[in-house]
Amino acid sequence: MPDGTAPPVRSGVATTPPKRQSVVGSTRRRREGDRSPLKVSGDLSLPRALDTGRWGVTSAQTILDSLVRGAEETGFGAHALHVRAGDAVAEHHWSPDVRREVHSIAKGVCVLATGIAADDGLVDVDAPVSTSLPGWTFGAGTDAVTLRHLLTMTSGVDMPWSETELTDWPDLAAEFLRRPSRGRVFQYANASTYTAMRVLETRVGDVGEFVSRRLFDPLGIDDVVWQRCSNGFVAGGAGIALRTEELARFGRLVRDRGVSAGQRIVGARWCDAMHGDWVERDGAGPGYERYAMAGWGGPGRLWRLHGAYGQMLLFGGGTCGGTGGDVVVTVTADDHVGADAFAALVARELEGPLRTTRA
Secondary structure (H helix, E strand, O other), X not given: OOOOOOOOOOOEOOOOOOOOOEEOOOOOOHHHOOOOOOOEEOOOOOOXXXXXXXXXXXXXXXXXXXXXXXXXXXXXXXEEEEEEEOOEEEEEEOOOOOOEEOOOHHHHHHHHHHHHHHHOOOOOOOOEHHHHOOOOOOOOOHHHOEHHHHHOOOOOEOOOOOOOHHHHOOOHHHHHHOOOEOOOOOXXXXXXXXXXXXXXXXXXXXXXXXHHHHHHHHHOOOOOOOXXXXXXXXXXXXXXXXXXXXXXXXXXHHHOOOEEOOEEOOOHHHHHHHHOOOEEOOOOOOOOOEEOOOOEEOOOOOEEEEEXXXXXXXXXXXXXXXXXXXXXXXXXXXXXXXXXXHHHHHHHHHHOHHHHOOO
């Protein structure tokens, strides 16, 4: 995975150009028992002043302070927290903000990449993928599977996740599609997103290059490297690394329904599709009862993009209701077990009485 030099360590917000600061001392990983934030002094720049918007600095900072306390009290192994409320931002880091694998949040990137191509008229998410893959062999019913089915995990193809799935078969997508479909049955699988990106590749060329040019570059996110299979195709369902602050930029784009700095990057309907037209899952645990295009409904009235080991973008409001529709909480972590409980803590914080303190 690509890794970067640690950028400025930030806790809180700045409303005027800040002084330059630098990291001093050691920065042990959370799993080694050090719960303290990084110490700063002297000479490390914080590159931007932060606007307040209608929530105000106090609200963003209040949310952050509460979540930091919660993480430390529960022992949740976070690397960093980033809160955006309106235009105000507050951040807290326990580790240097280097690029780390975002795991299944990459599925959201793939959804927006598909949406950009659809906006360009290059793909139809409701057309059978078999029309884009002439000469392929399809299992019973799989020839009717669409990109929408692949991105909502409703292809009905049974292929559970495997750590070695990118190398278990000569061609993972071919293996996936030659299996039978059980109809519109939910089956969460990285192979589903991988196959969707193989279809997209037939229309846009290399998906990694397409995503960089059309999605990451406008967000000011440079040199993102994808994990690839032995055939050279992007992993799709995982396999990219971002800094916390870069991940937060992606979260803001989703919250703002495809617009960044006044520029339309992707149609609003594709951001909405991440948390609408839910696939209901009977018998699933809290926070896993509903799935859309890459997004999970919950906990509470939130919705989220959720990657392994606690990488999360949690959105207040939207079609899940709630009063904090313009709040995004970005979490990077190394705590798979504790992630659901921390997501529930975020939900309680954003739905609680403190959210009446808008500026």
